[in-house]
Amino acid sequence: MNILSIAFKEIKQDFRDRRTLIFMLGFPIILMLILGLALTNAFSGDLSVGDLKVVVKDTTGGGQLSEAFAAFTKEAGKSGITFDSLPAGKNGRTEVENNRYVDYVELSGQGISLYGSSRSTIESNIVQGMLTSFADKYNAAAAVAQTEPAQVQAVFAGGAGSDYIKELSINANRTPGSIDYYALALTVMVGLWAAMPAGGLIQREIGRGTAVRLVTAPVRKSEIFAGKVLGGIVTNFLFVIVIIVFSKYVFKAYWGEHMGIVLIVLLSEVIMALSLGLAFSYLLKGSASRGIISLIVQLMSFFGGAYFPIGDEAGGGIMGFLVNLSPIRWGNHGLTQVIYGNDVSAAWPAVGLYIGFAILFLGASIAVMRRREGL
């Protein structure tokens, strides 16, 4: 009960703080509008699947998978996607890196592997989504084959050949524009911003003198800690939801068909960000922690593509390393696939990373808190 009282108090205070509201809600919405309008031409609004070229290497030596894939490429080819066989002596990955193809597909005894282009994320996601659909269908056929081999053809025959596209392609009447991009990127950035107020979660109580009352009340330190963390998570997640709702209904940004999954990813990001801010405030005393957290968040926002798309994340070098290090990139990448590729499974790596780091940061905070006198 004490945890809920403290959490409720936190939420109430945050929503009464005009500066917090302007910073957490007003600023990203305005930024979304400005960047979305200013960079409209930077996004391929007329992108079509006819531009997609995929290079394929089949090392299975024929067989069921090879045959099924050939049928799949034939159907997908009707939509304008070109599947080229990898010429002997060529490296599929290099072909993608050199931007000659958007994806490299390899068929082997272990199954299908895909190497996507980070420069053409949307196009790559479309192919990936279609392949996922194909793989699902192929796996279903394989399972049927084990019990009723005669029904295998029925699995592939059950439905039009273009099912791959109908199920997974983006809305036929829309393509991701700049507002769509920034709605997602800035919402993920707002999730990470939870780290900044979290840095002062405990410090504010000390500064206001109220830490004395909290500690002298018959409440365990763990309850105070849990209440404040819970309050921070709820507040910041509500901010994220407001941004989503605003962008969806006012800016008409596209959020896909899996809003539940999108929210799970963003909630896990908020938990991680809050834990990050809290850990820094415990490990670094005074105002230094706030400055460092702020710097880290801004750098992560930049490298994660919050302000403009950065497409070299899969490439090598320092830039690629930094891009992949950004939690915003984890969320952006996963959610782009969920929203535009209909690939729900793409959400789980991001959720796993967020929760994993959250546990790490919270663990460090708890360890320091237990050793401290007072809060």
Next chain:
Amino acid sequence: MNVLDIRGLTKKFGEFVAVDNMSLTVREGEIFGFLGANGAGKSTTINMVSSLLRPSSGEIRILDRDITKQSRFAKLNLGIVPQDLAIYEDMTAYENVSFFAGLYGLRGTQLKERTEEALEFVGLSDKAKSLPKNFSGGMKRRLNIACAIAHKPKLIIMDEPTVGIDPQSRNYILTSVRNLNESGCTIIYTSHYMEEVEEICSRIAIVDHGKIIAEGTKEQLKSTITDVKDIRIEVKSAQPAAAGVLKAIPGVRTVLQEENVIRIHSDAAVDNLNRILKQLMDDGMEIRSVEEKEPNLETVFLTLTGRNLRD
């Protein structure tokens, strides 16, 4: 019955000993004055009683129960009025009191009644829905008290509750302290205003260098310095070195210089006033007034610690 028992309490910060083997008893129904100059160990002791600091050694018992072993019981029976305001400026007076009282397990109707009682007690009922950021200093201090009493503690620690407020609010708070005491609360009171302590405290302890150096009623404390006379001399443009020179005069125990007023505590048996005045005039200081006062609590404090309470 003892409400607070401190036995052999010590707190060390590295090599520095802030509280040194202190023992102290506060009995039920007392308003107990706890006096000490800055750095004497007073706040450290209060922080240990409040569970804000862990003692290096020793024992603290509230209502005969060890506060480390029965922390919840101790906290339920303790109310804290910290020196620095401990209120949320962005929550109404009612929300402040209700939130803190809720942490003591009060719920529903009981919580509502106790919150209203506490606000009425400090005269803030009509400001219940107002934000403290719009309050005067005195009103904030009163709210600070309301937050500490809504759960009806047996022991209340008031650390400088009247600091920085107007005389009217100070009188209101002092009356509130008396009323709380009459309603059955035992109070530990610290202040830099000696006249407040003299006015409301039934028993007083003076702490210096982490130890209790004197303890008793104000009459008992004053009786310990009957051999001391308190001389106040106002001069025109006092010399900075005056105190050092006067200390060399036989019988002079302590000399305090506050701008143009020189306060001297001297052995009552030694007739040295003429010599003191001559010394000041020889040093070029023009005497404006000379006053010999009856020893009061401030004289006691000064004599025992050699420091002013506000040092």
